Amino acid sequence: QAMLKFTTEIPPSSITRQKVIGAGEFGEVYKGTLKRGKKEVPVAIKTLKVGYTEKQRVDFLSEAAIMGQFCHHNIIRLEGVVSKCKPFMIITEYMENGALDKFLREKEGEFGVIQLVGMLRGIAAGMKYLANMKVLEDDPEATYTTSGGKIPIRWTAPEAISYRKFTSASDVWSYGIVMWEVMSYGERPYWDLSNHEIRAPEALRALADFDPRVSIRLPSTSGPPGVPPFGSVPEWLESIRMPQYTQHFMASGYSTIEKVLQMTSEDIQKIGVRLPGHQKRIAYSLLGLQEQLSAGGGPA
Numbered sequence: 001q002a003m004l005k006f007t008t009e010i011p012p013s014s015i016t017r018q019k020v021i022g023a024g025e026f027g028e029v030y031k032g033t034l035k036r037g038k039k040e041v042p043v044a045i046k047t048l049k050v051g052y053t054e055k056q057r058v059d060f061l062s063e064a065a066i067m068g069q070f071c072h073h074n075i076i077r078l079e080g081v082v083s084k085c086k087p088f089m090i091i092t093e094y095m096e097n098g099a100l101d102k103f104l105r106e107k108e109g110e111f112g113v114i115q116l117v118g119m120l121r122g123i124a125a126g127m128k129y130l131a132n133m134k135v136l137e138d139d140p141e142a143t144y145t146t147s148g149g150k151i152p153i154r155w156t157a158p159e160a161i162s163y164r165k166f167t168s169a170s171d172v173w174s175y176g177i178v179m180w181e182v183m184s185y186g187e188r189p190y191w192d193l194s195n196h197e198i199r200a201p202e203a204l205r206a207l208a209d210f211d212p213r214v215s216i217r218l219p220s221t222s223g224p225p226g227v228p229p230f231g232s233v234p235e236w237l238e239s240i241r242m243p244q245y246t247q248h249f250m251a252s253g254y255s256t257i258e259k260v261l262q263m264t265s266e267d268i269q270k271i272g273v274r275l276p277g278h279q280k281r282i283a284y285s286l287l288g289l290q291e292q293l294s295a296g297g298g299p300a
Contacts, residue, residue, distance in 0.1 A: 003061055006068030008080035010091055017045055026060045042094040043079055047087050059079050064090045074126030104186030111272050116182055123178055131171060153198050154189040158242055230257055240285045248272045261290060
């Protein structure tokens with residue numbers, strides 16, 4: 001009934017799949033076109049994989065029924081579905097800039113604070129719209145729960161992970177993660193922590209108690225005292241997940257570890273490292289290298 005009410009059935013002959021652009025929970029995602037009279041518009045096409053279970057079929061089509069109820073310029077638009085013949089497909093508007101995190105990483109340093117805040121305002125507007133659809137206006141503290149489906153662990157509040165209990169407070173948590181993600185130009189939330197580690201709130205508390213310099217310096221302090229643990233600047237930058245600045249260092253004359261060790265915080269900014277978080281990561285790693293060499297009697 002929801003499918004009939006909220007979605008439009010599209011004839012398969014109107015759809016052309018062009019190339020795979022990703023993989024979703026249910027199957028591959030394609031870039032393609034949708035015929036509208038004499039026009040062809042770009043669309044994203046989600047498909048249901050071969051060998052699906054009945055539950056997967058129901059979940060797949062339920063996703064379309066939910067999307068079909070949204071109408072907001074900051075929420076991805078459902079064009080329609082193919083549900084009467086195989087392969088089953090969900091057709092949505094095509095997001096030409098791709099995933100937000102990838103887009104931000106590719107455009108690092110190209111936006112000012114006002115532009116980044118503009119992105120966040122758009123995200124907030126979309127979240128507010130969704131919140132108004134699921135929470136009664138006369139009960140702002142209402143909660144809803146879910147017992148099935150996948151949840152994005154890195155963006156989800158601890159209580160929502162543990163009990164699948166979602167509130168306006170857990171929405172604020174998720175928005176905070178996205179805010180950090182945008183302002184850091186697409187850094188991965190919680191960096192290299194596994195989803196298993198993030199699911200344990202006590203692990204997050206323990207992590208929060210660490211001196212941030214320690215966790216960042218660790219990759220740079222292996223090896224015997226007094227001996228630089230890296231043979232080259234690119235190797236060192238790769239170890240602290242900052243390889244995008246390799247050319248910045250080389251072009252500014254910092255082509256060896258010995259030269260890098262003489263850098264100051266001002267030098268790091270001068271070579272073009274603009275993000276405060278990246279400046280700190282590089283500076284703390286250098287501090288760790290300097291301490292290791294000092295412990296072995298080498299130059300610091």
